[in-house]
Amino acid sequence: xxxxxxxxxxxxxxxxxxxxxxxxxxxxxxxxxxxxxxxxxxxxxxxxxxxxxxxxxxxxxxxxxxxxxxxxxxxxxxxxxxxxxxxxxxxxxxxxxxxxxxxxxxxxxxxxx
Amino acid sequence: xxxxxxxxxxxxxxxxxxxxxxxxxxxxxxxxxxxxxxxxxxxxxxxxxxxxxxxxxxxxxxxxxxxxxxxxxxxxxxxxxxxxxxxxxxxxxxxxxxxxxxxxxxxxxxxxxxx
Numbered sequence: 001x002x003x004x005x006x007x008x009x010x011x012x013x014x015x016x017x018x019x020x021x022x023x024x025x026x027x028x029x030x031x032x033x034x035x036x037x038x039x040x041x042x043x044x045x046x047x048x049x050x051x052x053x054x055x056x057x058x059x060x061x062x063x064x065x066x067x068x069x070x071x072x073x074x075x076x077x078x079x080x081x082x083x084x085x086x087x088x089x090x091x092x093x094x095x096x097x098x099x100x101x102x103x104x105x106x107x108x109x110x111x112x113x
Numbered sequence: 114x115x116x117x118x119x120x121x122x123x124x125x126x127x128x129x130x131x132x133x134x135x136x137x138x139x140x141x142x143x144x145x146x147x148x149x150x151x152x153x154x155x156x157x158x159x160x161x162x163x164x165x166x167x168x169x170x171x172x173x174x175x176x177x178x179x180x181x182x183x184x185x186x187x188x189x190x191x192x193x194x195x196x197x198x199x200x201x202x203x204x205x206x207x208x209x210x211x212x213x214x215x216x217x218x219x220x221x222x223x224x225x226x227x228x
């Protein structure tokens with residue numbers, strides 16, 4: 001059942017600083033991307049999304065940047081708060097792919113007081 | 114936003130028994146639901162697509178006879194782990210897309226522990 005020896009990449013930031021979480025996606029045909037936040041023992045929670053015809057989208061305290069040339073996605077969190085501590089996943093979807101999501105490996109964000 | 118529930122939230126069973134996990138869309142109808150498995154410190158891996166009124170579609174490497182999926186109504190999909198073994202211990206999560214084609218809502222997950 002469980003795989004051993006795997007550790008999520010961890011990003012530690014001070015409270016109040018900005019956080020940048022990166023994601024490399026795999027499918028050049030993907031045209032919709034989402035960032036999810038997952039707290040321990042809970043399901044993923046939607047943060048922000050972006051379509052492939054955009055390169056930047058802003059939400060409340062969060063910004064997603066998309067670079068299709070290098071297949072890279074980033075999530076920026078402004079003024080990081082303790083409540084932002086969680087694992088963050090990017091996910092990609094291909095139009096016409098039956099709404100299937102492919103998740104990235106995830107990053108553990110730790111906010112230090 | 115729309116709500117997806119799962120039951121039970123956690124279950125412990127003996128090796129060799131079968132366990133059923135329910136996924137419900139509480140305030141919207143879902144002709145499609147998705148089942149994921151997540152091992153500790155790993156990402157979500159799609160297991161199968163549950164289709165209302167027809168057979169589920171399984172991802173490569175997922176045994177359909179071991180993970181039985183039934184989507185009997187527009188608000189309920191069930192995943193049954195048959196003859197569970199300790200290696201099936203994992204966090205099982207379902208999701209359902211909303212009317213907007215690209216927005217999905219996730220359930221809170223079910224922690225399965227097989228002794």
